[in-house]
Amino acid sequence: LKCLMLTSCVAAFGKAVHALSRVGDELWLDPKVKGLALRSVNSAHSAYACFLFSPLFFKNYNLRPATEHGAETVKCKLAMKCVLPLFRCLNSIERNVEQCQISVGSPDDQVMIQFFCRHGRKH
Template identity: 30%
Template sequence: MKFSLLLTELKVFTRAITSLGKLGDDIFFECNCDELSLRCVNSTRSAFAVVSFKCCFFENNSKLTDSDVRFKLNTKTCCKVFKQTMAWDKTLQQCKIRFDNNNDRLIIQFFQRYGIVKTYNLSVIECDSLEAVYDIKNSTS
């Protein structure tokens, strides 16, 4: 999994991370060749949310993945890394995110003006797919 985001796309991605962070303790990442899905469920398993990004959302030279990649990250960690600041508009140029299969790490790099690069190496937890199980017939609303 390897993709890059420009500033406008990064703002949308950050809002998605922040929104999911308000729901649960972990954010589940599922990446295949067509899309990247961010999923979250609350602690009582009564609320579930999914945000999907198609491959056309990312920069043109991005490559999502050849095989399915699934892992989860702590919500607080994600929110701290993707915390949007006022300086982003003036300094941030690009964000690159890649998954290192060998070390089970998510590497996030923020490229800023004047050659400054902020790099985060986040340890990930492997997990199974997270799906909502419900019956539409039994739902009243």
């Protein structure tokens, strides 16, 4: 998966991550043809929450060609303590971030979240 969000979408995505952090300590990224699902479940498995971001939410949403032909999609489990700080300052994101790119399932089986800021800075 490779998807690109603009400023206003990054803020909404960050709010979803914050909401899911109240449910559980893990964030599941589940890229699908219907969109990117963010999921969380608490440790007792008694509470569950999911946000599904349609491909129309993103400026660019691209699944790998193999997934479009029926192959298994990649599901990623991330520690919330690693993801949450990236979206902690939503006011700063709205002022400084122009785009955010999320890549899942790159050659090293990693998740990469890149923020492209004003004045050409990348974080």
